[in-house]
Amino acid sequence: MIYLILINVILAFIPSLILVVYFYSKDSQKREPPALILKTFLLGFAAVIPAALIEIFLSPFFQGSTRLTNSLFRAFLIAGVVEEGIKLSVIRIFIYNRKEFDEVTDGIVYTITASLGFAFFENLFYSFGALSVLIIRGLTAVPLHAAASGIMGYFIGKSKFQGNGSIMAGFILAVTIHGLYDFLLFYGGMTSFLVILLLAAAGIVLLKLYKRALIEDRYFGRS
Secondary structure (H helix, E strand, O other): OHHHHHHHHHHHHHHHHHHHHHHHHHOOOOOOOHHHHHHHHHHHHHOHHHHHHHHHHHHHHHOOOOHHHHHHHHHHHHHHHHHHHHHHHHHHHHHOOOOOOOOHHHHHHHHHHHHHHHHHHHHHHHOOOOHHHHHHHHHOHHHHHHHHHHHHHHHHHHHHHHOOOHHHHHHHHHHHHHHHHHHHHHHOHHHHHHHHHHHHHHHHHHHHHHHHHHHHHHHOOOO
16 A cells, blocks of 8 residues: 555656756756755645645635636636746745846746646645546646746746846736636536647747747856
8 A cells, every 4th residue: 555655656746857857957058956946846845735725715705606607717716826826926935036046047947846846746636546637637737837837937037137027927828828727627528628739839838938048048148
């Protein structure tokens, strides 16, 4: 029984680990301290607790509403605003003002890392259920966290070095992507298959922004 639990925990962790390593390695110009990456991951992991408490508080407000209203509320407010807001707070409070955060690219790396710590904790809730659910989440929900938050991270980085209020734009984009993903799943039916297109589009945008950030950092001598 203990071995089975351990295997499930490892399976819950692997998708987050793979994506952290992938995006960390892409920052080949000036990599962040591994200790701070680990700290950021753990902060993201712990951030599930306040997010869950807020979601529990908000959940009763739309009970008894229509299926459409309930799906929109749960997807965009409870999942999108709360979860992306908590991840933004982690970066803004604990990472944003650190001397190690010295590139636009760092906004992407640190925000993705926090989001994947968050995703790992969420996956633990499913690690004792059907293995198929854990695999599906590893291929969809975990990359969704990375994509939505990573796009927000680009704007966090831009805001630090340009001071133009980009954080709110990034937050709105993250909430929109995260909320739309959850809405398609909550509402169900054939709309669920559209999450594949959403994930592909968000992933492409994130990779383009990552490439742009690397170019900007190199151009302005930050790398």
